[in-house]
Amino acid sequence: MTDDQPILSVRRVSKSFDGVRAVDDVSFDVAPAAITGLIGPNGAGKSTVINIIGGSLQSSGGSVLFAGHQEMLGLPPYRRSRLGLVRTFQRSSEFGGLTVLENLLVAGTDPKEVSLRAALVRRRQWRRDEHQLLDHAAETLSGFGMLDKANDRAANLSGGQKRLLELGRALMLKPRLLLLDEPFAGVSPVIAHQIEIALKRLADDGLAVLLVEHQLDVIGRLCAQVVMMAQGQVLSTGTMEQLRKDPEVVDAYLAG
Amino acid sequence: MSLFVLSLGFGLVTASVLSVAALGFTLQFGISNVLNLAYSSFMTLAGFIAYWLNTQGLDIWLCLLVAAAATAILSLGLSRAVYEPFIRRGARSFEILIISLAVGVAVTNLLLAFIGPSGFSYPGVQNASVYHFAGLTLTSDQLVVIAIAVALMIGSHLLLTSTSIGRALRATAENSELARACGIATPRITRIVWLLSGALCGAAGVVLFLSISSFTVQSGQDFLVPIVAAAVLGGIGQPYGAMLGALVIGLASEVSAAFINPSDKEVVAFALLVLVLLARPQGLFAEAAHRREVIT
Amino acid sequence: MSSAAQFYLTNILVFFGVDLIAVWGLNLQFGVTGIVNFAFIVLQAAGAYTAALLTLGPSSGNGGFQHYFGGTSLPFPLPLIAAGLVGAVLSALLALLTRRRLRGDYAAMVQLVVSLIATTVAQNQSGFLNGSAGLALVPAPLQSIMNLTPLGYAWFYVGLTAAVCLIALVVVRAIGQSPLGRAMRASRDNEETAASIGLDVSRIRMTAYVVGGALAGISGALLVQYIGTWAPGAWLYPETFVYFAAVIVGGRGNVLGVAIGSLLINIAIVEVTRYIPQFGPAGFIDAMQWVVIGLLIMAFLWLRPRGIVPERARRYHLAGPAGASRTVSQQATDRESQTS
Numbered sequence: 001m002t003d004d005q006p007i008l009s010v011r012r013v014s015k016s017f018d019g020v021r022a023v024d025d026v027s028f029d030v031a032p033a034a035i036t037g038l039i040g041p042n043g044a045g046k047s048t049v050i051n052i053i054g055g056s057l058q059s060s061g062g063s064v065l066f067a068g069h070q071e072m073l074g075l076p077p078y079r080r081s082r083l084g085l086v087r088t089f090q091r092s093s094e095f096g097g098l099t100v101l102e103n104l105l106v107a108g109t110d111p112k113e114v115s116l117r118a119a120l121v122r123r124r125q126w127r128r129d130e131h132q133l134l135d136h137a138a139e140t141l142s143g144f145g146m147l148d149k150a151n152d153r154a155a156n157l158s159g160g161q162k163r164l165l166e167l168g169r170a171l172m173l174k175p176r177l178l179l180l181d182e183p184f185a186g187v188s189p190v191i192a193h194q195i196e197i198a199l200k201r202l203a204d205d206g207l208a209v210l211l212v213e214h215q216l217d218v219i220g221r222l223c224a225q226v227v228m229m230a231q232g233q234v235l236s237t238g239t240m241e242q243l244r245k246d247p248e249v250v251d252a253y254l255a256g
Numbered sequence: 257m258s259l260f261v262l263s264l265g266f267g268l269v270t271a272s273v274l275s276v277a278a279l280g281f282t283l284q285f286g287i288s289n290v291l292n293l294a295y296s297s298f299m300t301l302a303g304f305i306a307y308w309l310n311t312q313g314l315d316i317w318l319c320l321l322v323a324a325a326a327t328a329i330l331s332l333g334l335s336r337a338v339y340e341p342f343i344r345r346g347a348r349s350f351e352i353l354i355i356s357l358a359v360g361v362a363v364t365n366l367l368l369a370f371i372g373p374s375g376f377s378y379p380g381v382q383n384a385s386v387y388h389f390a391g392l393t394l395t396s397d398q399l400v401v402i403a404i405a406v407a408l409m410i411g412s413h414l415l416l417t418s419t420s421i422g423r424a425l426r427a428t429a430e431n432s433e434l435a436r437a438c439g440i441a442t443p444r445i446t447r448i449v450w451l452l453s454g455a456l457c458g459a460a461g462v463v464l465f466l467s468i469s470s471f472t473v474q475s476g477q478d479f480l481v482p483i484v485a486a487a488v489l490g491g492i493g494q495p496y497g498a499m500l501g502a503l504v505i506g507l508a509s510e511v512s513a514a515f516i517n518p519s520d521k522e523v524v525a526f527a528l529l530v531l532v533l534l535a536r537p538q539g540l541f542a543e544a545a546h547r548r549e550v551i552t
Numbered sequence: 553m554s555s556a557a558q559f560y561l562t563n564i565l566v567f568f569g570v571d572l573i574a575v576w577g578l579n580l581q582f583g584v585t586g587i588v589n590f591a592f593i594v595l596q597a598a599g600a601y602t603a604a605l606l607t608l609g610p611s612s613g614n615g616g617f618q619h620y621f622g623g624t625s626l627p628f629p630l631p632l633i634a635a636g637l638v639g640a641v642l643s644a645l646l647a648l649l650t651r652r653r654l655r656g657d658y659a660a661m662v663q664l665v666v667s668l669i670a671t672t673v674a675q676n677q678s679g680f681l682n683g684s685a686g687l688a689l690v691p692a693p694l695q696s697i698m699n700l701t702p703l704g705y706a707w708f709y710v711g712l713t714a715a716v717c718l719i720a721l722v723v724v725r726a727i728g729q730s731p732l733g734r735a736m737r738a739s740r741d742n743e744e745t746a747a748s749i750g751l752d753v754s755r756i757r758m759t760a761y762v763v764g765g766a767l768a769g770i771s772g773a774l775l776v777q778y779i780g781t782w783a784p785g786a787w788l789y790p791e792t793f794v795y796f797a798a799v800i801v802g803g804r805g806n807v808l809g810v811a812i813g814s815l816l817i818n819i820a821i822v823e824v825t826r827y828i829p830q831f832g833p834a835g836f837i838d839a840m841q842w843v844v845i846g847l848l849i850m851a852f853l854w855l856r857p858r859g860i861v862p863e864r865a866r867r868y869h870l871a872g873p874a875g876a877s878r879t880v881s882q883q884a885t886d887r888e889s890q891t892s
Contacts, residue, residue: 056744081750089748095741097805098734099865106738107749109731114751116759119730120723126731138870151867173749291657338850347853350588350656354796355850361790362846369832369839481665488658520676526669533662537654 005068007032007177007208008085012062013052013073015045022048023059024232030177035199035209037223037240039216041253044229046212047090050181053210054087055080067176082111084176088166088183096155100146103154103165104137105130108172133172140168144194160191167195177208184215196222216240228252264511269398270482271506272405273464277479278486278498279412280456283425284331286493287449290339290352294360296483298334298454299461300476301363302327304371306462310378316466319378324458331454332447334359360480367473375470401467408459409499416495421448425495478522482509485529491539501540555703562706564823569713570775571818573720575798575810577767580724582796583804583863584733585760586740588656590663590792591646592768594670597787598642599635599769600776604687606631607777618682618689628693632716632773639769640762647761651754667789675784686783693777709778716774720767724807727763729866736760737805790842794818797845801852803859812860817845 006029015023023045030036038046051057053064055077064072066085075083095103112118113126141147144164149157157165163183170178180199184192199209199222213219219226220240228236228243230252236243243249277299284292305326306319314322338359342352385396394402416422424445427435464479465471486505490497505525513521532539553561574596581587609625611618626634649666650659675684693712695705727733739746739753746753776782794817802813821841830837852859 054748056747077744077747078750078752081748087748089745093742093745093748095738095745097737097741097863099867101868102734102866103738106731106734106751109735111750111752113731114735114756115732116727116763119727119732123726123730130731134868134870147870150870151865153865169749291661342854348656350660351853353657353660354793354800355853357793358846358849361793362843365839365842365846369836369843372833373835481668484661517676520672523669523672523676526665526672530662530665530669533654533658533665534649537658 005032006030007067008053008210009065009068010049010053010062011065013049013059013064014061015048015052015057015059021232023052025062026229026232026234027062028227028234028237030208030210031225032176032208033203033206034224035203035211035222037219037226038210038212038229039214039219039226039243040229040235043231045232046229047181048232049229050087050179050210050212053085054179081173081175084174085179086170086173086175086177087179088170088181090181090185092159092162094154094157094162094165094169096153098154099151100141100154100157100165101134101137101150103169104140104172105133107169108133108136137168137172140171143198144168160187163187164191164194167198171202175207177210178202180209180211180213182212182214184213184218192218264392264507266513267507267510268392269394269401269467269506270510271503272402273460273467274479274482274486274506275499275502276405276408276456276463277460277483278490278502279408279495280453280460281483282487282490282493282495282498283449283453283456284335285487286425287446288335288339288343289349289492290343291349291356291484292334292339293353293356293480293484294334294363295457296476296478296480297360297363297367298327298331298457298476299464299479300367300473301330302458302461303465303471303476304367304376304473305458306465307376307378316378320459320462323462324455327458327461328451328454331457332450335446335450360477364473364477371473373472373474375472377470378465397466401463404459404463408456412495415452421445421452425449425493481522481529482506482525485525485532488529488537489532489540494539497539558703559706560827562703562710564819565710566706566713566774566778567823568815568819569710569717570771570778571795571798571814572717572811573767573774574771575795575802575814575818576720576724576807577764577771578795579799579804579807579810580727580736580767581760581764583799583806583810584728584740585736585757587757587760588660588663589643589646589761589764590660590789591667591670592764592795593787593789593791594667595639595643595646595765595768596772596775597670597674597782599639599772600782600787601681601687601772602635602638602769603631603773604690604776604782606634607691607693608687608689618685618687619679620682620687621680625691631693631777632770635769635773636766637769639772640766643761643765643768644758646765647758664789664792667792671784671788684784686781686785687776688781690776690780690782692780713774713778716770720770721807723763724767728807732756732759794822794845797849799859800857801848801859803861803863805863806861809859809861809863816860817848821845 008030010029011027013023013026014021026045026049038049040046048057052059053072055072055075059073062073066072066083070083072080072085095106098106110129113122113129118126138147138150141150146161146164149161154162154165167183183195187195196218203209211219211223223240226238226240226243227234228249235252236246236249238246277295281292281295284290284295302323306316306323309319309322310316338355339352342355387394387396387399416426461476464475468475482505486501487498489504490499490501505528508528509521509524512524578589578592581589605620605622606624606626608623610623611620646663646666650662654662674681677683681687692705692709698705698708700708735746735751735756739751739756743753798813798817799810800813801817802811803809821844825837825841828837
């Protein structure tokens with residue numbers, strides 16, 4: 001894969017609910033090692049698009065090509081994550097019964113070790129791998145300043161901390177493309193800032209991000225490229241500067 | 257051929273009892289989204305309340321009314337004291353199922369503990385005349401049972417079409433998820449629905465006991481799966497669906513008993529329920545809009 | 553201790569061991585993985601019937617008053633292993649049956665009705681498993697080889713049950729502490745999120761069904777070879793309910809919790825009350841047991857849903873800042889949540 005080839009190519013995906021076209025013939029690209037924004041008024045279909053890319057919804061037709069050659073449509077969500085396409089959710093999605101550390105460990109474990117065989121006969125192997133995982137997890141937690149919460153039950157975290165945990169958990173999977181569905185919603189400015197810095201650093205290190213977000217100033221700061229949707233269709237793409245000047249975009253926000 | 261027609265007669269009686277019971281069951285299901293597995297034990301309770309009153313000399317039809325009223329109040333109590341608190345807390349659907357099963361088991365066994373396992377019949381009722389027509393053979397009691405069921409069906413139809421409660425129920429039947437979201441299930445409507453369905457439950461219990469020659473504390477339990485089958489077949493909260501489902505289940509199990517081993521006839525209702533749940537959980541008569549509520 | 557008291561004690565111990573194995577299996581399914589299996593008792597029954605059929609010999613034997621299919625005389629421990637396999641396979645079929653994403657209570661209803669169908673068929677088909685009379689005269693393992701008094705054999709069987717319990721405990725703990733166990737808990741807590749981090753939730757659930765089913769089958773085999781008989785009356789669908797009570801009351805998700813739950817429900821309430829002198833109308837105490845169990849389930853789900861012994865977290869000890877070497881030790885500490 002060459003450097004300028006998009007990490008994700010969405011082509012002509014559509015989705016209807018009871019006759020209403022929530023997503024209508026949508027196509028766009030996501031560049032590697034950069035943060036791409038997905039914006040639009042309420043009901044534009046952004047979450048539906050994320051769900052289609054992530055695998056929890058089926059598209060009627062079209063294609064979602066990952067890393068130039070892997071067709072994503074038709075694959076179940078867990079296969080997509082293993083291939084490097086990882087998503088987060090809008091609502092709280094921590095594993096409440098596990099500790100913060102376990103939340104990270106369960107994401108970072110090699111799928112081959114999540115098996116009965118490994119549990120019964122390959123104990124030395126997974127214990128050894130777990131030591132390494134713990135290092136990685138501890139580093140991630142330190143990065144977010146949450147190392148002291150490592151052994152706390154995930155359900156007891158504050159909303160913002162849960163967001164950070166979700167991000168950290170996604171990173172344990174060593175993703176190539178991260179789908180973030182409104183990660184800043186309901187989060188304190190301090191934590192929002194932390195997330196911003198982390199995302200910038202990750203993009204510099206080579207991670208691609210598709211960011212759905214309402215706060216346009218964040219989008220402006222983070223995103224090199226922005227895709228704007230309204231009423232289920234892609235209205236325009238470009239930098240935030242360009243979109244701000246586009247009269248169609250302005251109309252859509254005022255009307256929607 | 258006569259065996260077929262004979263079983264058709266039994267089928268009508270069974271279907272009559274089932275339709276009253278399934279109607280109440282599906283109304284509870286529609287308004288609260290709860291599979292109330294304690295339903296049949298409440299039917300049994302009603303049957304025995306009527307029995308006790310009957311032994312005190314009260315006329316059997318008055319017993320039925322009193323038992324239905326008592327069951328109405330008890331059902332409302334069950335909903336408010338047990339189901340609603342758990343639902344408010346966000347209990348998952350199978351947890352509520354376990355709880356309803358717990359209530360059912362507790363009630364049935366309380367009755368068993370104090371009444372014992374023996375069989376009873378209503379003292380004030382004699383198995384009088386037998387009627388033959390169109391090849392069917394039915395006792396006067398069974399005819400009365402069918403008549404009561406038909407009367408209740410007509411009454412329900414009137415209720416559904418002419419009252420505001422009826423409108424709310426029909427809206428819930430149309431799309432229960434939406435109806436609840438729209439706030440149709442106000443506390444007042446919910447209360448009334450549980451009272452009505454509880455009354456139907458009580459009536460069904462007494463009517464069931466009338467239709468069999470001797471009843472025990474377990475008699476209601478035997479009907480639980482056919483009731484659920486009829487209600488699910490007809491679609492969640494669909495009153496007319498439940499009545500139709502009851503007809504299908506009642507006739508199917510009795511008629512099939514004429515052709516297969518009679519002791520297997522209960523398996524027919526069981527197997528039908530499993531098939532419906534697996535193949536078409538939204539019921540035969542529901543629209544696709546219901547699909548979202550039964551499939552996660 | 554008198555001979556009668558010893559027999560009573562060996563009974564209690566064997567029943568407890570059998571219930572432990574079963575409840576650990578159910579816990580793996582319901583407590584750890586979050587799947588509801590309302591047909592659980594059928595798996596235990598299948599194991600019991602398997603062991604019985606594999607040890608009874610042909611149906612013409614013993615005077616030919618029992619009618620069943622198959623029938624060979626396999627030596628210990630083959631019937632036990634076969635029972636585990638049968639439990640595992642049937643459990644896998646149950647998993648496939650409810651794989652379609654039905655809402656939780658509908659899926660549970662399907663399983664409940666399957667359980668009902670199973671008992672009805674077993675009762676009615678007289679040539680299959682000897683109908684409602686069930687199977688009797690199931691020989692006890694190794695009894696002919698060992699020359700023991702009845703009481704001596706009873707104690708031997710206690711030892712045998714304890715050994716199988718120990719194996720079950722080792723297996724269940726190994727799973728619980730492994731990455732698989734962690735993945736099971738994750739899919740219990742949040743299925744959609746579990747898929748989003750690369751977990752194959754259907755395969756994880758199938759594993760829980762299979763291992764839980766094997767344990768259930770083995771428990772059935774141990775039980776039938778001790779009491780020598782097995783009839784449909786022993787495995788009606790409410791029996792699953794009793795095991796669920798043990799898991800819910802004792803503390804779902806952890807081995808100790810459900811063991812305590814089993815002690816309380818299966819032994820204290822069910823077995824011990826059997827020996828209390830009867831008062832009130834006939835069958836009063838037996839019926840009241842069910843009332844108590846029903847009330848306990850409701851009380852615990854309302855007041856203390858995590859059970860008497862809540863699930864404990866694995867605490868990892870991370871020493872020093874990044875760069876320094878880390879030691880990892882686990883101290884299991886009671887996890888009391890601020891949100892009940």
